[in-house]
Amino acid sequence: MLKGKKILIGVTGSIAAYKTAILIRLLAKEEVEIKVVMTPDAHHFITALTLSTLSKNPVLTDYFNKNDGTWNNHVELALWADAFVIAPASANTLAKMATGICDNLFLAVYLSAKCPVYVAPAMDLDMWKHKTTQRNIKMLSEAGNEIIPVEKGELASGLIGEGRMAEPENILAFLKKKLGEPSLINKNIGSKFKNKKVVVTAGPTIEAIDPVRFISNHSSGKMGIAIADEFASLGAEVILIKGPTNLSSTNENIKEIPVTTAESMYAACLKYFKSADLMIMAAAVADYTPKNYSDKKIKKNGAVMNIELTKTKDILQTLGSMKKKNQLLVGFALETNDELNNAKKKLKEKNADMIILNSLNDEGAGFKTDTNRITVINKTGAITKFDLKPKQQVAQDIVMQIEKLIHD
Numbered sequence: 001m002l003k004g005k006k007i008l009i010g011v012t013g014s015i016a017a018y019k020t021a022i023l024i025r026l027l028a029k030e031e032v033e034i035k036v037v038m039t040p041d042a043h044h045f046i047t048a049l050t051l052s053t054l055s056k057n058p059v060l061t062d063y064f065n066k067n068d069g070t071w072n073n074h075v076e077l078a079l080w081a082d083a084f085v086i087a088p089a090s091a092n093t094l095a096k097m098a099t100g101i102c103d104n105l106f107l108a109v110y111l112s113a114k115c116p117v118y119v120a121p122a123m124d125l126d127m128w129k130h131k132t133t134q135r136n137i138k139m140l141s142e143a144g145n146e147i148i149p150v151e152k153g154e155l156a157s158g159l160i161g162e163g164r165m166a167e168p169e170n171i172l173a174f175l176k177k178k179l180g181e182p183s184l185i186n187k188n189i190g191s192k193f194k195n196k197k198v199v200v201t202a203g204p205t206i207e208a209i210d211p212v213r214f215i216s217n218h219s220s221g222k223m224g225i226a227i228a229d230e231f232a233s234l235g236a237e238v239i240l241i242k243g244p245t246n247l248s249s250t251n252e253n254i255k256e257i258p259v260t261t262a263e264s265m266y267a268a269c270l271k272y273f274k275s276a277d278l279m280i281m282a283a284a285v286a287d288y289t290p291k292n293y294s295d296k297k298i299k300k301n302g303a304v305m306n307i308e309l310t311k312t313k314d315i316l317q318t319l320g321s322m323k324k325k326n327q328l329l330v331g332f333a334l335e336t337n338d339e340l341n342n343a344k345k346k347l348k349e350k351n352a353d354m355i356i357l358n359s360l361n362d363e364g365a366g367f368k369t370d371t372n373r374i375t376v377i378n379k380t381g382a383i384t385k386f387d388l389k390p391k392q393q394v395a396q397d398i399v400m401q402i403e404k405l406i407h408d
Contacts, residue, residue, distance in 0.1 A: 001180030001392070003031040008081035008115075010106055011051065013041025015156045016088035016122035016165040021046065023087060023168040024054040030172070037061070037077065039093060039106045063105050074105055078112035083179055086110075087148070088122030088165045091133050098136035098143075116178065120148040122165035124157050148174050151248055167246055169222070169370075173229065174250040176392060192403060194235030199276045200228040201269065201283035203243030205262045209307060210294040217284045218367035221245035223332075224282035226395035228254050234399070239276075241268045243283055262286045262312035269315050273322070278402065280330040281316050282356075284367075288312060320351030330354045330402065334366060343377050354378040354405060356398060364388050376401045 007027060011020050027034055034055040038048060048059040064071045078084070086093075093106070097119075102108050110117065119140060127133055128150060141147055148171055151164040166174070202224020207215040225247055228240040232251045240249060241257045243265065248256065257272070259265045262285050273279050288309035298305070316331045323329050331352045333343040336359065343357040357375040360366045365373040365388065373388040374397070386397050 001030070001176045002027070004033070005179055006033045006035075006080055006082045007175070008077065008084045008109070008113075009034060009036045009051075009055070010084060010086035010089075010110070011036060011038045011042040011046065012086065012088055012090040012093040012106070013039055013044060014088035014090045014122040014165070015045055017042055017045040019165055019168050020087055021050055021054055023085075023171055024051060026168055026172045027175075028054065028056075035060075035077065035080070037106050037109050039104055041090075041092075060105060063108070072105060074108035075112045078109045079114065081113065081115045083115050083175070084110065084113045084117045085120070085171070085175065086117065087120035087171060089119045091121075091123045091127045091130075091136075094119070094121060094133065094136045094140065097145075098139040117145045118148055118171075118175065118178070119145050120165050120171055121150050121163075123163050124155050125159045125161035125163045128161075128163035146178070149250060149252060153246070166250060167248075169247060170250050173226070173392065177229065177233065177250075192234070192406075193231055193399075196231075196236045196277045197239075197275055198228075198231045198236045198278045198280070199239045199241065199269070199272045200224050200231070200280045201241045201243075201265065201285075202228065203245040203247075204284050205243045205265055205286045206260050207262065207286045207289035207312075208293055209290050210296065210298050212297045215286060215288070215290065215309075216244075217286070219243070219245070219284035220368045221247050221283075222368075222370065222391050223372060223394065224280070225249050226391045227280055227282060227398060229392075230395040230399045239272050241265065241272065241283070243285075262289060262315075266313045266315050266318070269319060273319050273327075276327060278328045278330070279319060280398075281319075282332050284334070285315060286312055314350075316346075316350045316352060323351060328353045328402065328406070330356065330398075332356045332358070334358055334360065336360050340375070340377075340383075343375070347377055347379065352379070354402065362388070374398070378405050380405070 035057045036051045036055050036059045038061045052059045060072050148166050150162050153164045203221030204217045204219040228238050232238045232253050238254045240254050257268050291308040291310045329352045333346050335342050339359045343355045347355040355377045358365050362373045364371045372394045376384045
C-alpha cells in the first residue's frame with residue numbers, strides 16, 4: 001500500500017526516538033524510500049548512524065556539511081517527500097512549529113513542506129495536558145497538519161497516562177490509511193455500513209493467579225484492530241472492546257473499551273451487543289481461569305504446584321443464544337488440527353452467522369504476525385479460502401465477506 005512512497009522522517013529530542021528506528025524498519029519492509037532529518041537535540045537520544053543504516057540514506061541535521069561546505073537544501077528535501085512524518089515530536093519542537101520559529105534545518109524543512117505533515121507527539125503527562133501544549137496542537141491542526149493521537153501508558157517519568165508516542169505499528173497503520181491506495185472495499189461497498197453499529201473484540205484476556213502471575217495467550221490484537229479500522233473507514237459506529245495490548249487504533253472515531261479478564265470481556269460484550277447491528281469476536285478469550293486467587297505471591301514450595309482452573313463463560317455461545325434476526329454474529333476459530341471440521345462445529349454450536357478460521361499450522365498466520373491466512377465459513381454453507389496477506393488486507397476480505405452474506 002505504501003510501496004514506492006517517499007517519506008521524510010523528522011526526529012526531535014525525546015526518549016521516544018528509539019521507536020523511530022522501529023518505524024523506519026517497518027517502512028523499509030513496505031518498500032518505502034526514506035530520508036531522515038534530525039534536530040540537534042535528537043542526537044542525545046539516538047544516533048544518526050542507526051537511522052542512516054536503517055533508512056539507507058544520510059541523516060541530515062545541519063544546513064551544510066562542515067567538512068566540505070556542501071549545502072543541504074531544505075527546500076529540495078521538503079519537495080522530495082510525499083509525506084513528512086515527525087516522530088517523535090517534542091513539546092519544544094511543537095511550540096516552534098506552531099509559532100513559525102526556524103532555528104534549525106528540521107524547522108526550515110517543515111516550513112518548506114508542501115506535502116502532508118503527520119505529527120506524533122511524545123512527552124510526559126503534565127506537559128501533554130498543559131494548556132500551552134494543547135493550544136499549540138490546535139494551532140498545528142488548524143494549519144493543516146494531522147496529529148497522530150498519543151497513547152496511554154507508562155511514561156519515562158514513571159507516571160501513567162497520556163503522552164506516549166503512538167507505537168510504530170500504529171503509526172504505520174495510520175500512514176497506510178492516509179497514503180495507501182483506496183482499497184477495493186471503499187470502491188465496492190461505499191456507504192453500505194455507514195452509521196451501522198459494529199462491535200469488535202480484540203486482544204487477549206489476563207486471568208490472575210496471584211499479584212505477580214497470570215494465565216494469558218499471545219494475541220496482539222492486530223487482527224481485531226484492523227477490522228475495527230476498516231469498518232470505521234466506511235462510516236460505521238465502531239466500538240472496540242480491547243484486552244490488554246500495547247496496540248490501539250489510530251482512528252479517533254472508534255470508541256475503545258478496555259477490559260482485562262474474560263469476565264470483564266463477557267460483561268462488555270453483553271452490554272454493547274444489545275444495540276449492535278454486527279458483532280465480530282476477534283479476541284482470544286481465556287477458556288479457563290484460576291478457581292482461587294491468592295492476594296499474596298505464591299512462594300515456590302516443592303517440585304510441583306497444582307492450580308485448579310474453572311471454565312469461563314462462553315461469550316460467543318451466549319451472544320448466539322440472544323441474537324436477534326436483524327443482528328449478525330461473527331466468530332473466530334484458531335485451530336491446530338482438524339481445522340475445518342472444528343470451525344464448522346463452532347459455527348453451528350454457537351449459532352454464529354460466520355466463522356473466520358485460521359490455523360497455527362500456516363506459516364505467517366496466527367498470533368503476533370503482521371499477516372494472516374483465513375478461511376471463511378458462513379451459515380449458508382459457503383466456504384471461501386484466502387491466501388496469506390497483511391492483516392489490513394485480511395480485514396478488507398472479512399468486511400467484503402460480511403457484506404456478501406448480508407445480501408445473499
